[in-house]
Amino acid sequence: MSVQLKGRFSFPGGVHPPEKKELACESPIQPGPAVTEVAVMLSQHLGAVCDPLIRKADAVQAGQKIGDRDAFVSAPVHSPINGKVKEIALRSHAVIGRGLAIVIEALPNNPTKRSHFTLPDGFDERKYSAEQICEAVREAGLVGMGGAGFPTRVKIEPNPRLPKETLIINGCECEPYITCDYRIMLEWTNQIIAGVRLARRASGCSRVFIAIEDNKPLAIEAISEALKNAADGDRIAVAPVKTKYPQGGERQLIRAVLKRYVPTGGIPPMIGVVVLNVATAAAIAEAVVSGQPLTHRVVTVTGEAIARPGNYYVPIGTSVEDLVEFCGGVTEKCAKVVLGGPMMGIAIADLKTPVTKATNAVTVLTREQIGRAKFARRQTACIRCGRCLQVCPENLNPTKIAHAVKHNLLDVAAGYYMNACIQCGCCSYVCPANIELTGYVKTGKIFLAREKKKMAE
Amino acid sequence: MILAAVFELWSSAWPAGLTMLGLGSGFAVVLLIASEKLKVEVDPKIEQIHGALPNLDCGACGFAGCGQYAKAILGNAELLGKCAPGGAETSAKIADILNLQVSDSGPPKRPIIHCRAHADDKTIYAIYQGIQSCTAANALPYVQACGFGCLSFGDCTRACKFDALHIVDGLSTVDYDKCTGCTACSKACPRHLIEMVPFRYENMMTVACSSKESGKSTRAFCKVGCIGCGLCVKQSELFKVEQNIARFDYAQYQMTEKEEAAMNKCPTKVIIYRGKTAPEPPQPRSRTAAATKA
Numbered sequence: 001m002s003v004q005l006k007g008r009f010s011f012p013g014g015v016h017p018p019e020k021k022e023l024a025c026e027s028p029i030q031p032g033p034a035v036t037e038v039a040v041m042l043s044q045h046l047g048a049v050c051d052p053l054i055r056k057a058d059a060v061q062a063g064q065k066i067g068d069r070d071a072f073v074s075a076p077v078h079s080p081i082n083g084k085v086k087e088i089a090l091r092s093h094a095v096i097g098r099g100l101a102i103v104i105e106a107l108p109n110n111p112t113k114r115s116h117f118t119l120p121d122g123f124d125e126r127k128y129s130a131e132q133i134c135e136a137v138r139e140a141g142l143v144g145m146g147g148a149g150f151p152t153r154v155k156i157e158p159n160p161r162l163p164k165e166t167l168i169i170n171g172c173e174c175e176p177y178i179t180c181d182y183r184i185m186l187e188w189t190n191q192i193i194a195g196v197r198l199a200r201r202a203s204g205c206s207r208v209f210i211a212i213e214d215n216k217p218l219a220i221e222a223i224s225e226a227l228k229n230a231a232d233g234d235r236i237a238v239a240p241v242k243t244k245y246p247q248g249g250e251r252q253l254i255r256a257v258l259k260r261y262v263p264t265g266g267i268p269p270m271i272g273v274v275v276l277n278v279a280t281a282a283a284i285a286e287a288v289v290s291g292q293p294l295t296h297r298v299v300t301v302t303g304e305a306i307a308r309p310g311n312y313y314v315p316i317g318t319s320v321e322d323l324v325e326f327c328g329g330v331t332e333k334c335a336k337v338v339l340g341g342p343m344m345g346i347a348i349a350d351l352k353t354p355v356t357k358a359t360n361a362v363t364v365l366t367r368e369q370i371g372r373a374k375f376a377r378r379q380t381a382c383i384r385c386g387r388c389l390q391v392c393p394e395n396l397n398p399t400k401i402a403h404a405v406k407h408n409l410l411d412v413a414a415g416y417y418m419n420a421c422i423q424c425g426c427c428s429y430v431c432p433a434n435i436e437l438t439g440y441v442k443t444g445k446i447f448l449a450r451e452k453k454k455m456a457e
Numbered sequence: 458m459i460l461a462a463v464f465e466l467w468s469s470a471w472p473a474g475l476t477m478l479g480l481g482s483g484f485a486v487v488l489l490i491a492s493e494k495l496k497v498e499v500d501p502k503i504e505q506i507h508g509a510l511p512n513l514d515c516g517a518c519g520f521a522g523c524g525q526y527a528k529a530i531l532g533n534a535e536l537l538g539k540c541a542p543g544g545a546e547t548s549a550k551i552a553d554i555l556n557l558q559v560s561d562s563g564p565p566k567r568p569i570i571h572c573r574a575h576a577d578d579k580t581i582y583a584i585y586q587g588i589q590s591c592t593a594a595n596a597l598p599y600v601q602a603c604g605f606g607c608l609s610f611g612d613c614t615r616a617c618k619f620d621a622l623h624i625v626d627g628l629s630t631v632d633y634d635k636c637t638g639c640t641a642c643s644k645a646c647p648r649h650l651i652e653m654v655p656f657r658y659e660n661m662m663t664v665a666c667s668s669k670e671s672g673k674s675t676r677a678f679c680k681v682g683c684i685g686c687g688l689c690v691k692q693s694e695l696f697k698v699e700q701n702i703a704r705f706d707y708a709q710y711q712m713t714e715k716e717e718a719a720m721n722k723c724p725t726k727v728i729i730y731r732g733k734t735a736p737e738p739p740q741p742r743s744r745t746a747a748a749t750k751a
Contacts, residue, residue, distance in 0.1 A: 098604035237498035349599035443593040
């Protein structure tokens, strides 16, 4: 018996940009390029950066732990291939600019493609204790695979001060263009559900919702189908949510599904909720059942300017250049390469940037596409139309914050709850005056953090 | 006729005038009593110290303004000598007021920018059209290929209250005649390129680069970057190379032939003079050769 909730859950605010999912949504998950060199970043997650555990010229095996840190909020990194450590050097990173990476040269004896994990028959999550699951998740280096990269162990580990009761599995994938989670839901359905059960057991949650946007009816159907004959099907509900951006933001999703608000400046565990991405759920199953660390992930390579868009299961550390070349290279119209989707992704200039655990897509945009972006046209004065207020999913006043930051009035900006901004980019998207509102808020947050640090000294 | 009108006005206005006068004197008495009874004792020394300070409210001392700093010195004499714009002169004046001995705080500190790459020297991969601020640009990777060098959007020039910093051809440049050493620029730089250095001489030698990249990457990103080759270390023991970048020990700074030799040996000409009368920095070898050919 399965439960499919009726209705379209939603939250106030948000926008609905063109979905563009048709470019890659029909393409099944395929193995990625055979790499000759990977660069495994030591910082692939929020929290403490790993220390390298190996030295230059060491031989490494696929799955060997090559970086770790004895900190609570951290996750180890593993080598995805058999090879030799070429160097430990600076590589481009979408978030931190330049960061240390372990560069591994592939040996010729590498299996050309890693066979994907299949769930064994007779899988029963009750065979694993909560501690076992948490330990396996930590050892496998699991982090949130939706984009932020928060270490998963920290999320699912039971905390006596903040008991968890509801688990939401995030299959929204609200960003335009990206389709990797959609393909995972269609192709690895049983694995996701096994991961959901393991996460539920580890965190001690009683209710589980799998939230999927209603522009993916096939995924909703596949998951409902898989749950139909399950004994615990009535404790896992599929919640179709309205297709809009940023439905996949965890605060928005909790608001939509549970009609509850995460307090401003707070985190979901404060109201007893854990939100995990579907790709993370699938990775949990693999990590716990087979003990395989997280060394590969599904990346969507898409955009109008790429010859063959698709979804690829690639080793973490593969350079964007290799990926793009494998997909037939970019067409002449290519104007911008973005890691992630067009709304929250970060534009990169160095194609040697490696894929990290949190990279869900490489989006290659054409000049026509970025022609709509804010910077391409000149910014004009704010006309006080209030559209940014209408779309802000956090009910903030982006234009007030942006003006305060522009004039260096950080206390004023903080008074408008600048730090509550989730940087979804909706305000910048709708602004008719082309003001980079999100950019100003992001800058303001950096200024404020620096100011606080100065005060502390 | 007119006289009658004036008299009329006076006769109707005097009660109001008298009331105001009464109220005014009443309040004056209240204020007089309050000012005596509720008087806050202010140490006259604070006023004197405040007078001795330059009153620029630049914040170099770490306090909100000169008034706050004056109060703080009175409480804690160790804070003396933190006024960068005032320098030794102001310290001496304040010490006189407080009957203290001034300890020699050493030569005045001035900023040195650890980058010498002008617009032509840098490799740029992509066009940045976002918010024109170093902090905003630094949040995005790859505004320019070098992740350590000057971004030249002028956060430091905006922080400077003395008009002593200017962006010259894609590089922030200090005007040492105007600089007071208030450290505002070094706090504003998101890449921490600006170091406050004790200027023992009019011109100071410096390694004008911050790139921690390997030599190969630095060469690819910049024509005048430090490649960490270590030639300077062989010439003078004041230099040391850490994390692919040569650094200079300013505590033991002295000008000898050895340092001059290190400067001349530097293949990318990244060891240069900064200061009031610093000579024009030499161009790296490959570039000058190319220029003569052309």
